[in-house]
Amino acid sequence: MSADRTLAPFGRRRAVVVSERRVGAYSILELADRDGPAPQPGQFYMLAAGAGWGAGEDERPFLPRAFSAMGGAGGTLWFMLETVGPGTRRLATLRKGEAVWALGPLGRPFARPEDGRRALLCGGGIGLPPLVFLSGALRDAGLDAVLQLGFRDAAHAQVAAGFAGAQLATDDGSVGHHGLVTDLLAAELDADPHAVVYACGPPGMLEAVRRLCVARDVPGRLALEAGMACGYGACFGCVVPLAGGGYARVCVDGPVMEAAALAEIPAA
Amino acid sequence: MSPVAFCGLELAHPVLNGSGTFDAIAARRVFGDALLAAFPFSAFVSKTITLAPRDGNPPPRLWEAAAGMLNSIGLPNKGLQRYLAEDLPQLAQLPVPLVTNVMGANAAELCALVEACDARGEIAALELNVSCPNVATGLDLGADPASLAPVLREVRPLTRKPLIVKLTPNTADVARVAQAAEAEGADAVSLINTLRGMAAHPDGSGRPWLGGGRGGLSGPALRPVALAQVAAVAERVAIPIVGMGGIQTAAHARQFLAAGATLVAVGTESFRDPTVAGRLGLALADLAAQSGTAAP
Numbered sequence: 226m227s228a229d230r231t232l233a234p235f236g237r238r239r240a241v242v243v244s245e246r247r248v249g250a251y252s253i254l255e256l257a258d259r260d261g262p263a264p265q266p267g268q269f270y271m272l273a274a275g276a277g278w279g280a281g282e283d284e285r286p287f288l289p290r291a292f293s294a295m296g297g298a299g300g301t302l303w304f305m306l307e308t309v310g311p312g313t314r315r316l317a318t319l320r321k322g323e324a325v326w327a328l329g330p331l332g333r334p335f336a337r338p339e340d341g342r343r344a345l346l347c348g349g350g351i352g353l354p355p356l357v358f359l360s361g362a363l364r365d366a367g368l369d370a371v372l373q374l375g376f377r378d379a380a381h382a383q384v385a386a387g388f389a390g391a392q393l394a395t396d397d398g399s400v401g402h403h404g405l406v407t408d409l410l411a412a413e414l415d416a417d418p419h420a421v422v423y424a425c426g427p428p429g430m431l432e433a434v435r436r437l438c439v440a441r442d443v444p445g446r447l448a449l450e451a452g453m454a455c456g457y458g459a460c461f462g463c464v465v466p467l468a469g470g471g472y473a474r475v476c477v478d479g480p481v482m483e484a485a486a487l488a489e490i491p492a493a
Numbered sequence: 494m495s496p497v498a499f500c501g502l503e504l505a506h507p508v509l510n511g512s513g514t515f516d517a518i519a520a521r522r523v524f525g526d527a528l529l530a531a532f533p534f535s536a537f538v539s540k541t542i543t544l545a546p547r548d549g550n551p552p553p554r555l556w557e558a559a560a561g562m563l564n565s566i567g568l569p570n571k572g573l574q575r576y577l578a579e580d581l582p583q584l585a586q587l588p589v590p591l592v593t594n595v596m597g598a599n600a601a602e603l604c605a606l607v608e609a610c611d612a613r614g615e616i617a618a619l620e621l622n623v624s625c626p627n628v629a630t631g632l633d634l635g636a637d638p639a640s641l642a643p644v645l646r647e648v649r650p651l652t653r654k655p656l657i658v659k660l661t662p663n664t665a666d667v668a669r670v671a672q673a674a675e676a677e678g679a680d681a682v683s684l685i686n687t688l689r690g691m692a693a694h695p696d697g698s699g700r701p702w703l704g705g706g707r708g709g710l711s712g713p714a715l716r717p718v719a720l721a722q723v724a725a726v727a728e729r730v731a732i733p734i735v736g737m738g739g740i741q742t743a744a745h746a747r748q749f750l751a752a753g754a755t756l757v758a759v760g761t762e763s764f765r766d767p768t769v770a771g772r773l774g775l776a777l778a779d780l781a782a783q784s785g786t787a788a789p
Binding site for chain 2: 230232233234235236237273279283284285286287288289326328331451452453454455457458459460461462463464465466470471472474477491
């Protein structure tokens, strides 16, 4: 792991679907990306189906969609999808052997833990991919990590069965802690504040994590999401407000940003 | 590959980027020096620079439309001084000429911008943004020949660098504005900028989705409008035209060239495919070579 980004080859390339398999409310998409470099945890890709991208619902999708890598090694990439609109709906219909346009890896990855701090990885729903990726990378580096994942309900939580040892929370109490994943995070910080927090999830959750980190003076690294057209700094669409005023582009200055650098994270 | 002559510049092919649709400095952070080795545009047009720094509009700034997108970016930029001090040395490393796009709220601001840019050898040409529909300033200037002419009269004598006027499509008669630009000494016109549009918030409240309220429509959805405006302008002016609006393929680019454009620019399609402009440039240059003439 390194704080420096892995550079993307200049240009989108054709990756091939190895498998797309349904796990509860999500799908796991596995792509063969033989020409691409391995991503670092926190980096993302812009994806679009190789055919049939456009002319769907409202003549969309038109732009590629940003997805955090859930893993990537040896020419294979993993992503987790939830069908929420025309882009994810199209990607969810991909079958083995079909082509996907991929641009990446993009953005700044997670920096590794400093000062012997314990890594607390806190993910909400569709925000779990970069944390699962990071958890594996930390383990490979011989570092301990606590993985905490929050979901809406049991159907969404089903994906967590693959991540042994994760602490779980659900909104409806069907699995694990009945409540917010940030409750679990606060408890871990109570137990040992010499920690560094890594988080990804919906804006409300990330804002709660940001406040927690700032209030307790714990370093926090938030992987942000924003609607973006390009993923490489061209469109200036994906901005997030900064603590010192002004905005940063999530695609090139993030997606991983230090909690202390951010202003209140706007609701989606 | 035969070079394309444009306002005294020799360009390797006829494809530029639309202003504000490619950030060469950010792209180099993402792609490294591979960007320079395969730079897609034959000249690089900067994002709009204003005298004072601007943060830009509050998010959300984007909305995907049918075959296109709306943006309400709000011209974020470092302001003239930091552009000259920080960005210009980096942009000078690009393998192509640099066109700096500037916007002022009035003639005095534009004059200050043009004078400062004129003094810098890294800048090959200037483009005046008189058309961006995202912010209040600059809106009316390019929509009305009577407003544009006196401003150009003040700005034109301040530089001998090629001066391109970027026209707004949000006007009743774009060709009249182009004629006014030509009459006041513009070396070229570029068009079209985005069409003013609005996206309704999906919550059904009737409020706009974009943080800036209205936005600008770009992408293939507006290509027929752009082609019509380029053709209309080409009928009325003799100065070169940079045609743009929804160009995705070499066939689209040839339609604009056939309608009277000397160069074309790619914008939104680069968001989907960052190397597309380079492929169009090669295709157009090859075509010119095969037909035994210089590229149009």
